[in-house]
Amino acid sequence: MxxxxxxxxxxxxxxxxxxxxxxxxxxxxxxxxxxxxxxxxxxxxxLVRGKDNWYTSLCRTCPSCEGIIVRVMEGRAKKVQGNPLYPTNHGKQSARCEGALQAAYHPERITGPMLRSGPRGSGQYQPIEWNEALDILRSRIQASAGRAQIFTGPMRGHMGMLVPAFAEAIQGNHLAFEAVDNVTYRAALRNVFGQGVSQATGSGVLSGVLLPDFDIANTEVLVSFGADFLSTWGSPTRYNVGYGEFRGEAPDLGFGGKKRGSHYHVDSRFSMTAANADRWIPVRPGWEGYLAMSMAYVILRDNMQAPGVDVDALTGGRGAEALARFSPDTMSAILPSGGVMGEDAAHLIEGLAHAFAEAKPGLAIGGGSAGAHNNGLFNLEAIYALNYLVGSVGAPGGVRFNPGSPLEGIPASAEEATLADWSKAAEDIRGGNTGLVLVNGVDPVHGLPGSLNFGDAMMRTSAYIVSFSPFFDDTTITADLVLPDRASLEDWGSDIPEPGPGFQTVGFQQPVINPLSELDPRSFPDILLSIASDLGVQDKLPWNRFEDMLKESSEQLYELGRGSISAGSASEFWNRLLAQGGWWDESATGPTDISPPAGLLQSIVSKASPPDFSGDGGYFLVPFAHNTLLEGRNAHLPWLQATPDPLTSITWQSWVEMNDNDAAALSVVEGDIVRLESPEGSIQVPVYLTPAVPPRVLSVPMGHGRSSGPDTATDRPATESQNVMDILSPRQVEGTGSLAWAGTRVRVTRTGESIKVSKFEGIVRAVEIGILPGERIIQTVTPGENDP
Amino acid sequence: MADQRFDHKWGMVVDLDRCTGCQACVVACQSENNIPINTKDLFLQRRAYEWIRVERYWEGEFPNVKARFIPIMCQHCENAPCEPVCPVYATYHNDEGLNVQVYNRCVGTRYCANNCPYQVRFFNYWEPVWPERMRNHLNSDVTVRSRGIMEKCSFCIQRIRRAELKVEQQERAVLDYPTMKKRNFLPACVSACPTNALTFADQSDTTGPVNRYFKALDDHEGGESAPRAYRLIEEVGTKPNVIYLKKVDKYPLKNGGGHG
Incomplete structure (x- = not known):
């Protein structure tokens, strides 16, 4: 050689x-x-290389579910952007949307079906074949005979029909989990707006309340209570699009534009939304409804209600007198002593009520922590009732109602289970009344309040647990069988956005990439359909694959003969549907002429009660959904962990926001780890000092502190939980049974330990240092100063 | 045909009254431009970087307190302090008004970053690492910068080049703002921004949203035709191709409150 x-x-x-x-x-x-x-x-x-294609799909990193377009080159997804045609987000995106790419290409995705081989919770699994895995699933479903529980996220669109129908077919119980649920919000909407938010189409599974849209772009004075709507609450991308227009002079829209709207935010936490408001009104936790009622009193007392408002009908003939107990003079206790910006509570409320009533139009929205107290239902009803007084219910610049689903049986809203439902589920799982648990897309062990001991129930149960999660998390780690679902970019899907844009919309999600060759996931809905067929219940679920179900609906939409797509045949319609990312009909709007229930204000007044808190600690705990991780669903995605929190710039870890003076009293500085203790338990988190947190209020983001799952999602090593849900008392909102997650008081103690906080900002607190106006980084202008 | 060039001068306008600090631009930029994952270690070392970042400034104390947001990216200065100090001409001004970084030339002296008043140039202290599978979503239009290289916002030049190639060279059409917007050639941060706080166009393009602001400031008419327009740290004379529009502060802290 x-x-x-x-x-x-x-x-x-x-x-x-x-x-x-x-x-x-x-x-x-x-x-x-x-x-x-x-x-x-x-x-x-x-350098410009390669050919690219953009495909429409739907984003699944937040519940509002944006329409997206995904750039695909050589079979790989490269970029996510908002779908410019999609009616809710108008081509725009949130910080979370790009996360879909990392979910698809995450190094710690579960590669294929796995069977538990060690003790429960040990994380020891052996890979098995899909046939074998599905045989196990099938036999477990048959054996469970009416004792199965199915846990998923709130489901709209076709999944909202499929999963409950499957649960019914196997005589199981379906619970939709959302850590920060809309249960109280929906109850308030139903009580205040009645027909405006009721589902138009009626079938067995549809009993829900449709969340309304808000015409923020065209409102003049916006008063928001508790809802961090620019960051996490409701449909933030849609609200941001409207908020941009609300702020006026858009370079896009030509010189002048519309008049700039004013925004007042009432909240016990200084949230991102509070930072953007023209004025933040730091109400004491749980008193939002009193403030709203006080505004209503001023409006009625000064006869400032919009023309045509039937005050007698609203107040049972008593007029302003019906609200006399909410007179601004009596409200001094709900705002900081010493007033805000030189105004005492009474002046502030009078001024706010006048600004709101004089607006053409005004809009009041509420949610978040305002609805998460024992009196949350009262708070939200009081807030939304304000819209009647200024005539913005069903009107431009006000509350815009959504129509129901255009498809028979496909729900347009996703109702969530209440704390009471979860409490019962935990009992059933612990006590052996549940034989089988199927979990898809949610992590209730991490997200339910610790006092339910849900994780303990799952660990000790005799029930067989099957998880369909593509990632390990605190719930999946308890599973006997793991059947990894496809990533959203690899799978079919649909959505009827909620809140919708005010007209009928159905979004379609198509697979834009195939799973990589080393991954072997299977679509959750496809598994359900194939099991249904094996079990002989296909009369309820007669489709072979989820895609067939979507195609059938496409044909129904085609036959409606209206909406955004015109096509000569059903197959052409289907192609255009996928090219546009959905179907919508701008003329199919929700109701506009809604009159208030008789005696509405009277009935709200009768519900008024001060907030009341669990625990005897001296600090109010106001948790909040994290800007990118939300309540934890995105915790495994590196980009979203590394995105600085808008206010603190903290990344990759949990924290507690504390007022400078409180910290001085406790002798703690940034990075000192404190223990927050409630009757339910304790957590340890590092302190972040801000000048904006109200005294005696502590805020901790949700979403952190998972103990199992990808390294990115867990904050190892932690000696004690960092999950704020662990110390929430299981207190319920009166009248709705939902978790009052802002109703806990805690004690704070120093642990003596300290860490360097992982954050983007510098070591010295960033305050404006420019001395002359021209030297300032963020220059400001006060209306009237420079106006021509 | 290939040599035909059209005169462009790109510019960005940032409306601070619209920016809500939501971070959508930040993540969109990281995805588009192959920015290495900012791990917790990098934050602790203070070596995490973002080509576009949202800064937050506090003002006042509870309860009279405000927080303001400002997105900051490379200002693409006309008189860029980073350019003359580069010993190898790795950073220069191109004929479209962009401050360009040539990664192949950069030898990592970091003089440019030291000379930049905006702190928008970032040095790769470490070799960027992605988990093997995540390399699938890297943008093949954008070079991955290795250790020892300076990098910064490019106004998504790969999108601009694609636009010029497709529209001007291949289709022989006019690359105006509506075309940029409709066909998705705007920078990633601009197309992401949900409040339209960020806008981008050719400065001389009258169909675009930035023309009148640049005209107003450059013709020294600022106070009249664009009262909110200003340039960041204007007094150092860098003349950025980014213009900010002042935040509207209805209730300034110093003057007390009042519903006006």
Whole structure:
């Protein structure tokens, strides 16, 4: 054999032969890419390579479910952007949307079906084949005979029909989990707006209340209570689009634009929304409804209600007198002593009520922590009732109601289970009344309040647990069988956005990529359909695959003969549907002429009660959904962990926001770890000092402190829980049974430990340092100052 | 045909009254431009970086307190302090008004970053690492910068180049703002921004949203035709191609409150 002398020249020729090159480079220890020629003449700005395609789909990283377009090159998803045609987000996106890419290409995705091989919770699993896995699932479903529980997220669109129908077919119980649920919000909407929010189409599973849209763009004075609507509450991207227009002078819209709207935010926490408001009104936790009622009193007393408002009907003939107990003079206790910006409570409320009533139009919205107290239902009803007084119910610039679903049986809203439902489920699981638990897409062990001991029930249960999660989390780690679902970019789906844009809309999600070859996931709805067929219950679920179900609906939409797509045939319609990302009909709007229930204000007054708190600690605990991780569903995605929190700039870890003076009294500085203790337990979190948190209020983001799952999602090593849900008392909102997650008081103690906080801002607190106006980083202008 | 060039001068306008600090631009930019994952270690080392970042400034104390947000990216200065100090011409001004970084030339002296008043140039202290599978979503239009290289916002030049190639060179059409917007050639942060606080166009394009602001400031008419327009740290004379519109502060802290 002739040996070849290895010179640089013939090595290059040899290494150039197909795959040998890579192997040889590895063998010789030459780094991959070493031989890639880089021309100093070709500038990066001149490089444009490859052909790309953009496909429409839906984003699944937040509940509002944006329409997206995904850039795909050579079978790989590269970029997510808002779908410019989609009626809710108008081509825009939130910070969370790009996370779909990382969910698809996450290194810690579960590669295929797995069977538990060690003790429950040990994380020991052995891979098995899909056939075997589905046999196990099928036999477990048959054996469970009416004792199965199915836990999923709130489901709208086709999943909202499929999962409850499957649960019914196997005589199981379906619970939809959402850590920050809309149960109280929906109850308030039903009581205040009645027909405006009721489902138009009626079938067995549809008993829900449709969340309304808010015409923020066209309102003049916006008063928001508790709801962090620019960050996490409701449909934040849609609200942000409207908020941009609300702020007026858009370079896009030409010089002048519309008049700039004013925004007042009433909240016990200084949230991102509070930071954006023209004025933040720091109400004491749980008193939002009193403030709203006080505004209503001023409006009625000064006869400032909109023309045509039937005050007698609203108040049972008593007029302003019906609300006399909410007179602004009596409200001093609900605002900081010493007033806000030089105004005492009474002046502030009078001024706010006048600004709101004089607006053309005004809009009041509420949610978040305002509805998460024992008196949350009263708070929200009081807030939304304000819209009647200024005539903005069903009117432009006000509350805009949504129509129901255009598809028979496909729900347009997703009702969530209440705390009471979860409490019962935990009992059933612990006590052996549940034989089988199927979990998809939710992590109730992490997200339910610790006092339910849901994790303990799952660990000790005799029930068989099957998780369909593509990632390990605190719930999946208890599973006996793991059947990984597809990532959203790999799967079919649909959504009827909630809140919708005020007209009928159905979004369609198509797979834009195939799973990588080393991954073997299966679509959750496809598994349900195939099991249904095996069990002989296909009369209720007569489709082979989820895609068939969507195609059938596409044909129904085609036959409606209206809406955004015109096509000559059903197949052409289907193609256009996927090209546009959905179907919508701007003329199919919700009701506009809604009159208030008789005696509405009277009935709200009768519900008024001060907030009341669990625990005897001296600090109010106001948790909040994290800007990118939400209540924890995105905790495994590196981009979303690394995105600085808008107010604190903290990344990758939990924290507690504390007022400077409180911290001084406790002798803690930033990074000191404190223990927050409630009757339910304790957590340890580092302190972040801000000048904006009200005294005696502590805020901790949800979403952190998972104990199982990808490294990105867990904050190891932690000696004690960091999950704020663990210390929430199981207190319920009166009249709705939902968790009053802002109703806990805690004690704070120093642990003596301290860490460096992982954050983006510098070490010194960032305050404006410019002395002359022209030197300021963020320059401001006060209306009237420079106006021509 | 390939040599035909059209005159452009790109510019961005940032409306601070619209920015809500939501961070959508930040993540969109990281995805578009192959920015390495900012791990917790990088934050603790203070070496995490974002080509566009949202800064937050506090003002006042509870209860009279405000927080303001400002997105900051490379200002693409006309008189860029980073350019003359580069010993290898790795950073220069191109004929479309962009401050360009040539990664192949950069030798990592970091003089440019030291000379930048906006702190928008970032040095790769470490070789960027992605988990093997996540390399699938890297943008093949954008170079991955290796250790020892300076990098910064490019106004998504790969999108601009794609636009010029497709529209001007291949289709022989006019690359105006509506085309940029409709065909998705705007920078990633601009197309992401849900409140339209960020806008981008050719400065001389009268169909675009930025023309009148640049005209007003450059013709020294600022106070009249664009009262909110200003440039960041204007007094150092860098003349950025980014214009900010002042935040409207209805209730300034110093003047007390009052519903006006």
């Amino acid at each position: 002739q040996t070849m002398k290895l010179t640089r020249r013939n090595f290059l020729a040899w290494a150039g032969l197909s795959a040998v090159g890579a192997v040889a480079c590895e063998g010789f220890g030459i780094r991959e890419g070493e031989f890639d020629l880089q021309s100093p003449a070709a500038l990066p700005e001149d």
